[in-house]
Amino acid sequence: MTSREHSTSSTAPAREEVSSRRVSFFAPEMIQWWFVLALVIALFLNIGMGAVEASPRQIVSIISVHIWGLLDDSLLASPLEAIGSWLMNIGVVANIVHWIDVPYTRQIDSVVWNIRLPRTLLATVVGAGLAVSGASMQGLFRNPLADPGLIGVSTGASLGAILAIVAGLSFFGMWTLPFAAFLGAMLTTLLVYTIARHNGRTEVVTLILAGVAITAILGAAIGMLMTIATDAQLRSITFWTLGSLGGARWSQVGIVTLVTFVGSIVCIRRANALNLLALGEREARHLGIEIEQVRVILIVAVAMMVGSGVAFTGTIGFVGLVVPHLIRLLRGPDHHRLLPLATIAGATLLLFADLISRTIAQPREIPIGVTMSLVGGPFFLWLLLRMRDRQGGWG
Amino acid sequence: MTEAVYEIRNLSVIRGENTLIDDISLEVASGEVTVILGPNGAGKSTLVGVMAGDIPPDRGTVRFRNREMREWSARDLARQRAVLPQSTFLQFAFRAEEVVAMGRSALPPASPQQEHEAITAAMTHTETAHLRERLFPQLSGGEQSRVSFARVLTQSTPVILLDEPTASLDLRHQHDVMTVARGIARDGGTVVAIVHDINLAFTYADRLVLMDEGRIAAVGTPWEVADQSVLQQTFGCPMVVMQHPYLNCPLVLSTSEIPL
Numbered sequence: 322m323t324s325r326e327h328s329t330s331s332t333a334p335a336r337e338e339v340s341s342r343r344v345s346f347f348a349p350e351m352i353q354w355w356f357v358l359a360l361v362i363a364l365f366l367n368i369g370m371g372a373v374e375a376s377p378r379q380i381v382s383i384i385s386v387h388i389w390g391l392l393d394d395s396l397l398a399s400p401l402e403a404i405g406s407w408l409m410n411i412g413v414v415a416n417i418v419h420w421i422d423v424p425y426t427r428q429i430d431s432v433v434w435n436i437r438l439p440r441t442l443l444a445t446v447v448g449a450g451l452a453v454s455g456a457s458m459q460g461l462f463r464n465p466l467a468d469p470g471l472i473g474v475s476t477g478a479s480l481g482a483i484l485a486i487v488a489g490l491s492f493f494g495m496w497t498l499p500f501a502a503f504l505g506a507m508l509t510t511l512l513v514y515t516i517a518r519h520n521g522r523t524e525v526v527t528l529i530l531a532g533v534a535i536t537a538i539l540g541a542a543i544g545m546l547m548t549i550a551t552d553a554q555l556r557s558i559t560f561w562t563l564g565s566l567g568g569a570r571w572s573q574v575g576i577v578t579l580v581t582f583v584g585s586i587v588c589i590r591r592a593n594a595l596n597l598l599a600l601g602e603r604e605a606r607h608l609g610i611e612i613e614q615v616r617v618i619l620i621v622a623v624a625m626m627v628g629s630g631v632a633f634t635g636t637i638g639f640v641g642l643v644v645p646h647l648i649r650l651l652r653g654p655d656h657h658r659l660l661p662l663a664t665i666a667g668a669t670l671l672l673f674a675d676l677i678s679r680t681i682a683q684p685r686e687i688p689i690g691v692t693m694s695l696v697g698g699p700f701f702l703w704l705l706l707r708m709r710d711r712q713g714g715w716g
Numbered sequence: 717m718t719e720a721v722y723e724i725r726n727l728s729v730i731r732g733e734n735t736l737i738d739d740i741s742l743e744v745a746s747g748e749v750t751v752i753l754g755p756n757g758a759g760k761s762t763l764v765g766v767m768a769g770d771i772p773p774d775r776g777t778v779r780f781r782n783r784e785m786r787e788w789s790a791r792d793l794a795r796q797r798a799v800l801p802q803s804t805f806l807q808f809a810f811r812a813e814e815v816v817a818m819g820r821s822a823l824p825p826a827s828p829q830q831e832h833e834a835i836t837a838a839m840t841h842t843e844t845a846h847l848r849e850r851l852f853p854q855l856s857g858g859e860q861s862r863v864s865f866a867r868v869l870t871q872s873t874p875v876i877l878l879d880e881p882t883a884s885l886d887l888r889h890q891h892d893v894m895t896v897a898r899g900i901a902r903d904g905g906t907v908v909a910i911v912h913d914i915n916l917a918f919t920y921a922d923r924l925v926l927m928d929e930g931r932i933a934a935v936g937t938p939w940e941v942a943d944q945s946v947l948q949q950t951f952g953c954p955m956v957v958m959q960h961p962y963l964n965c966p967l968v969l970s971t972s973e974i975p976l
Contacts, residue, residue, distance in 0.1 A: 460807075460808075463807040464807075465807075465808075593821060596810075596814075596818060597818055597821055598807075599806055599807040599808045599810060600804055600806060600815070600818060601801070601804065601805065603768075603770050603799075603801065604799070604801060604804065606769075606770065606790050607768060607770075607793075607794060607797075607798065607799040608794050608818060608819065608821045608822055608871070609790050609791040609793070609794030609795070609821060609822030610790055610821075611789070611790045611791075612790075649808060649809075653809070653810070653811070653814075654808030654809055654810055655810070655814065
């Protein structure tokens with residue numbers, strides 16, 4: 322798999338001649354830079370906006386002071402200081418540092434570093450993970466409607482979390498709920514996959530339908546749990562089901578980032594297999610792909626990414642469905658481009674959704690799941706119509 | 717006669733109550749175009765599926781290049797044989813050129829220049845170069861079929877299996893595809909093709925396998941297989957076999973009833 326990154330980029334020489342001309346920023350080839358730019362803007366807006374406002378310069382200043390502070394305790398401190406003072410001798414660097422170094426209150430510092438930054442980073446990695454998972458599932462199942470929910474990850478996580486809430490479990494303290502959700506996600510995926518597997522092969526349609534059936538059964542279980550839950554429990558169930566990025570902590574960010582990073586790399590490395598799968602499973606096998614192996618790897622990667630995300634934020638729909646379609650519309654279906662772009666676009670989309678959630682009805686907060694559906698639904702419809710005009714429907 | 721590429725012994729494929737392939741033994745040699753001929757449901761695609769490595773035999777053995785079929789890894793097989801499916805439903809709107817490039821997936825890495833040349837050559841051979849930038853799902857059935865054939869060619873394997881390569885093509889492109897196939901065989905390759913047009917089969921086949929109800933009804937050179945009574949019985953319609961006026965092969969005319 323590793324050696325074959327170039328199968329679809331093999332037409333490079335033809336296109337390089339074209340791109341040696343000056344390319345306008347608005348050309349489709351530049352799309353990754355739009356997304357990067359949008360992501361950076363979204364990051365600053367998310368960190369800066371709210372009841373307490375922080376300017377971009379303040380944000381940069383706060384972050385660098387904290388990172389410097391972390392480094393100060395390490396063994397690197399003195400060499401870094403040497404490098405630092407050497408760099409400060411360079412005029413430009415000193416100017417930049419002075420420009421960034423603006424005053425801010427302790428309150429701003431605390432809000433930015435302890436609340437906004439972890440929340441923003443959590444939204445970034447969860448959005449990236451959901452989008453790359455959705456793209457991988459759509460490719461793997463050769464189905465434009467596929468999203469991580471299809472193999473029961475989300476419902477499994479919900480059942481785990483709700484079970485923990487209703488049973489009043491607290492064996493891991495604040496980690497109990499995420500742990501139960503993650504366990505639920507994993508067990509459900511395993512169950513769906515085991516049902517669909519037969520004689521060492523997996524029938525995709527069986528897998529999808531098994532996912533539907535298991536989702537229905539788990540949904541019933543959730544319904545039953547909700548009828549026996551107390552009012553207080555019901556409230557936290559609702560809160561969890563609708564999703565929220567509030568209360569994000571640095572420790573959570575660390576875990577989800579690690580899982581999402583590894584998971585995304587795993588998916589992106591299978592880009593070529595996903596491309597070939599568009600031809601059909603038999604055809605992909607004819608072209609040298611061990612389908613079953615790719616399938617297990619991707620399902621595990623997706624279950625880990627979505628499971629860990631959902632565990633901390635509750636269920637967030639639409640990112641995994643909408644983002645891959647948007648990128649295909651803008652940049653074509655090649656997974657070598659689609660998957661990396663999906664991570665950036667997914668992060669950006671979730672950041673903007675969370676920004677709306679937090680700020681539109683201040684001081685109240687709208688659940689992120691609600692915002693996502695509110696924004697994602699119409700957007701998806703628009704996409705659907707665009708797609709129909711452009712290529713006569715989902716190709 | 718060179719070495720046998722495929723050695724099939726007592727092969728049976730059973731699906732529930734139905735025996736799709738019933739105790740077939742067959743050898744396929746390199747340097748030849750082997751055409752599989754027969755009515756619908758005769759088991760032609762199943763046989764090609766077994767030879768492609770898609771369908772494991774329920775009974776009997778299939779050896780490919782002196783190794784049991786199931787011992788081959790997907791990657792190694794992909795470097796030895798390419799398969800043209802009856803039709804391709806492409807899930808996402810890749811461009812024709814990207815689809816052709818997919819054929820090179822299992823090959824050892826080559827420079828972008830070489831890749832580009834291989835793709836261009838295959839697309840020129842199949843007269844699809846002008847379709848490069850078009851989206852595959854928007855092409856006509858015949859164009860899709862030729863682009864898929866180009867994909868098979870870029871895989872540059874010694875063995876190619878073609879499941880009805882000419883089904884959706886116009887007359888000239890039917891001959892083009894079969895000529896390319898024969899060229900591959902003349903260069904020492906192995907071609908196995910399912911063809912429905914009996915005269916196209918007789919024109920291009922070095923060896924014919926006539927299948928009926930999961931069994932081999934006749935096998936041999938076109939003249940050996942062109943037995944009027946066997947053909948009539950297999951296809952269930954009256955036929956006349958005669959000498960082709962220009963080529964050294966049989967010509968078959970069929971009707972729904974024989975005028976007397």
